[in-house]
Amino acid sequence: MALLEVNNLGISFGGLRAVNEFHLKIEKGCLYGLIGPNGAGKTTVFNLLTGVYKPNEGVIRLDGENIVGKKTIDINKAGIARTFQNIRLFKDLSVLDNVKAGLHNHYRYSTLEGIFRLPKYHKMEKAMDEKALELLSVFDLDKEADTLAANLPYGKQRKLEITRALATEPKLLLLDEPAAGMNPNETKELMETIRFVRDEFHMTILLIEHDMKLVSGICEELTVLNFGEVLAEGKTSDVLNNPEVIKAYLGE
Amino acid sequence: MKKMSKTTKDNMITYLMVILIFIVVQILTSTGNVSSLLQGLLVPLCAYIILAVSLNLTVGILGELSLGHAGFMCVGAFTSAFFSKCAMEAIPVTGLRYFIALLIGAAAAGACGILIGIPVLRLKGDYLAIVTLAFGEIIKNIVNVLFIGKDENGFHFSTKDSLSLGLEDGGKVIINGPQGITGTPKDSTFIIGVALILVTLFIVLNLMHSRSGRAIMAIRDNRIAAESVGINITKYKLMAFSISAALAGVAGVIYAHNLATLTAQPKNFGYNMSIMILVFVVLGGIGNMRGSIIAAIILTLLPELLRSLSDYRMLIYAVVLIVMMLFNWSPKAIEWREKFSAKFRRGKNKSAKEAA
Amino acid sequence: MSFISYLINGISLGSVYAIIALGYTMVYGIAKMLNFAHGDVIMIGAYVVMTAIAGAGMPPLLAVLLAVIFCTVLGVVIESVAYRPLLNAASSLAVLITAIGVSYLLQNVALLIFGANTKSFSSVVPVPALALAGGALTISGETIVTIASCIVIMIGLTLFIKKSKAGQAMLAVSEDKGAAQLMGINVNGTIALTFAIGSALAAVAGVLLCSAYPSLTPYTGAMPGIKAFVAAVFGGIGSIPGALIGGILLGVIEIFGKAYISSQMADAIVFGVLIIVLIVKPTGILGKNIQEKV
Numbered sequence: 001m002a003l004l005e006v007n008n009l010g011i012s013f014g015g016l017r018a019v020n021e022f023h024l025k026i027e028k029g030c031l032y033g034l035i036g037p038n039g040a041g042k043t044t045v046f047n048l049l050t051g052v053y054k055p056n057e058g059v060i061r062l063d064g065e066n067i068v069g070k071k072t073i074d075i076n077k078a079g080i081a082r083t084f085q086n087i088r089l090f091k092d093l094s095v096l097d098n099v100k101a102g103l104h105n106h107y108r109y110s111t112l113e114g115i116f117r118l119p120k121y122h123k124m125e126k127a128m129d130e131k132a133l134e135l136l137s138v139f140d141l142d143k144e145a146d147t148l149a150a151n152l153p154y155g156k157q158r159k160l161e162i163t164r165a166l167a168t169e170p171k172l173l174l175l176d177e178p179a180a181g182m183n184p185n186e187t188k189e190l191m192e193t194i195r196f197v198r199d200e201f202h203m204t205i206l207l208i209e210h211d212m213k214l215v216s217g218i219c220e221e222l223t224v225l226n227f228g229e230v231l232a233e234g235k236t237s238d239v240l241n242n243p244e245v246i247k248a249y250l251g252e
Numbered sequence: 253m254k255k256m257s258k259t260t261k262d263n264m265i266t267y268l269m270v271i272l273i274f275i276v277v278q279i280l281t282s283t284g285n286v287s288s289l290l291q292g293l294l295v296p297l298c299a300y301i302i303l304a305v306s307l308n309l310t311v312g313i314l315g316e317l318s319l320g321h322a323g324f325m326c327v328g329a330f331t332s333a334f335f336s337k338c339a340m341e342a343i344p345v346t347g348l349r350y351f352i353a354l355l356i357g358a359a360a361a362g363a364c365g366i367l368i369g370i371p372v373l374r375l376k377g378d379y380l381a382i383v384t385l386a387f388g389e390i391i392k393n394i395v396n397v398l399f400i401g402k403d404e405n406g407f408h409f410s411t412k413d414s415l416s417l418g419l420e421d422g423g424k425v426i427i428n429g430p431q432g433i434t435g436t437p438k439d440s441t442f443i444i445g446v447a448l449i450l451v452t453l454f455i456v457l458n459l460m461h462s463r464s465g466r467a468i469m470a471i472r473d474n475r476i477a478a479e480s481v482g483i484n485i486t487k488y489k490l491m492a493f494s495i496s497a498a499l500a501g502v503a504g505v506i507y508a509h510n511l512a513t514l515t516a517q518p519k520n521f522g523y524n525m526s527i528m529i530l531v532f533v534v535l536g537g538i539g540n541m542r543g544s545i546i547a548a549i550i551l552t553l554l555p556e557l558l559r560s561l562s563d564y565r566m567l568i569y570a571v572v573l574i575v576m577m578l579f580n581w582s583p584k585a586i587e588w589r590e591k592f593s594a595k596f597r598r599g600k601n602k603s604a605k606e607a608a
Numbered sequence: 609m610s611f612i613s614y615l616i617n618g619i620s621l622g623s624v625y626a627i628i629a630l631g632y633t634m635v636y637g638i639a640k641m642l643n644f645a646h647g648d649v650i651m652i653g654a655y656v657v658m659t660a661i662a663g664a665g666m667p668p669l670l671a672v673l674l675a676v677i678f679c680t681v682l683g684v685v686i687e688s689v690a691y692r693p694l695l696n697a698a699s700s701l702a703v704l705i706t707a708i709g710v711s712y713l714l715q716n717v718a719l720l721i722f723g724a725n726t727k728s729f730s731s732v733v734p735v736p737a738l739a740l741a742g743g744a745l746t747i748s749g750e751t752i753v754t755i756a757s758c759i760v761i762m763i764g765l766t767l768f769i770k771k772s773k774a775g776q777a778m779l780a781v782s783e784d785k786g787a788a789q790l791m792g793i794n795v796n797g798t799i800a801l802t803f804a805i806g807s808a809l810a811a812v813a814g815v816l817l818c819s820a821y822p823s824l825t826p827y828t829g830a831m832p833g834i835k836a837f838v839a840a841v842f843g844g845i846g847s848i849p850g851a852l853i854g855g856i857l858l859g860v861i862e863i864f865g866k867a868y869i870s871s872q873m874a875d876a877i878v879f880g881v882l883i884i885v886l887i888v889k890p891t892g893i894l895g896k897n898i899q900e901k902v
Contacts, residue, residue, distance in 0.1 A: 072480060073483065076482035090474055101478070104463065104482060107463070108463070109463060111464040114462025114465070115455055121462065165480075168482055317705070319708075371886060375886060378641075378642045382841070383883055383886060386882050393873060394876060566715075566716045570709050570713035570715075570716055573708070574710060577703075577705050581698065581699065582693035583697060
């Protein structure tokens, strides 16, 4: 069974059909790319998958369970975590606290235990600190644990957002243009990191990207979206050689 | 782990500061250096400080604006004073009675916080501000038309006047509409006030540095991202808001048990009071609890010390509020300050400059 | 008969709320800020008229004109000094708190100049009262002028926004500041113009309010200001017809509440309405639902 299976997904805003008859099938452990020209509806698909928008029709199955109609937080609990195209960090919290916020549902203690500093508070906070630092060290951010998130340089902010998403222990990680605004060196490094995350955490990753180099370099399979509909899908090399896709991208 | 000890140290400084101020005031009082006028201000000052810390929880930590904090204080004041007056004979032990009064005041105000919070916290900030303002005015309005009396048949209610309560002989009016509650036991003392400030700080500071506090601040910084990592927005907003309201209720209990006659006027429970507390919070630094305490002390005592300025007091508050906001939040002012501090630090070391 | 006379009084009070609410709604639509000081501009307008008539002996109409000009300038100055630097601030609370500060400043300046005592405001309306149904129903001149002014202002403003270039620019800025700027619209100028119009209307509202309820203190504007904001929210903030509907409904509710329920509870009733509206339909009667872009 595929980890994520989407069928006949559609949504309209006013009269505009933003996504139409969208389908997607991602096997566990796959590094999957969602590409398409600007305004093709890629981020809308992410927002549908994470419950930010409710689809007009369609089914989204995560591990066989239909998650359509669930709230964003429940979808996160079910196992989908994401990053955002325009970075959304908790900017006045430290880097460490950003990750610890991501651990929110996995290391629990009650508000009263927190206020009265009961033993469980100390135990859990210590465990959270360790886990968060461990995650941060994967992304080489552990040195900056005490820095305010807003003060990180751009590239590191993107990495921190991925770290925070991973902290929620998802089955599926959605990355919305992770390389946006990065220089070629940073992009190359990011590719390594994404591949590392997949291997190390046995993560399934779906990413939106414009950078063709990144897409062809790491994605095993692709879906191409054009005007809200699936234009092509399949193995990366096949899709990128598809004349329809070339036409959509070169705009002939 | 280094971070932990740093915040703990920071919190300790705040507690110590309060204790130190308490000791200094005690010494000054015992040596006769505090005028009776200032002595009379000490208990209300404790109430204002708690109010400021609790409002800072809403404004600085939750990131929402409440303009009805005086309303929550009013609820705490009237419910607790009502209780204390009824229980004066039944519970003669002052300490126990005061403790129960505190619980009742906090619970009633907290319940109002939940009641207001449920519908409104779904909305954007400006609406919360206006609804809390509306709430404060409604409470003031209701208290002023409320008459409650007690005789051997139990409690009697009216919204017209004390005569229409229809009390038997020997019955007495407890809440007398615009005349409020008279004869509440004056149980609040400076020591109790300071102890309650410490309790308030303990609750707020520990909350801030716990799992729930992190969730609340995450929501403040980015609601959509907080949702995406599985944080329950409504739950934590409501939690912060109701704790803040309950603490305002505690301030009300202190305030009420320091007055011979408790009435709800615009001056003490109206919009003006809410604004005054907001000025404390803004001046002390939004999100900075220690700052709120210092600002509350200075702005309460200063006008009393400089009585000639009292005509201009509110005017000065207004100007201070505007100037502080422009200085702290205007993008241009921030840019200018950063440039200035960068110039200042140049030569010390490079990493400091980068951090700025 | 008393029912009809309450209704007319309600519509008259509601017309004043509607005129004030216009200022809120336009400013909110364009600058996305709640101008807390709007209500106090009303009070300033009324004091200007009072001073001009009683102090300088001006004819009423000229005094009103002076108040309108004074408040327009005041509104523009407030916007440029206190609000504009904060329009792009990181927190939207910043400009809201500043607006509260401005409101406080205006009240206390008035307090210092005119004192806390209630001043009686003599009506500037020259229209005689109208007796209907054989004298059983009288409609005061103030009521007639208030309702008429409200209608004229509504029509005028709607035409201005639909037909004039500046009005179209306002619509554009309220839709998307950035895009409007790219299209060559002077965004700051448009925002200033909005404040100017809103403040001019506040002056008119102040005169009408104080002619109908002839007492004036530094706090006169605060409560009607807040209620007018309630009206704007009620009708759907950002919508001009919404301000009219919200204002009239609120005025009628207030007068009926005073007459039939409890005169002391009238304010509580008005604010209760606000809370109910926000629970049932947070966007108000004619409001648009705007979703945050992810």
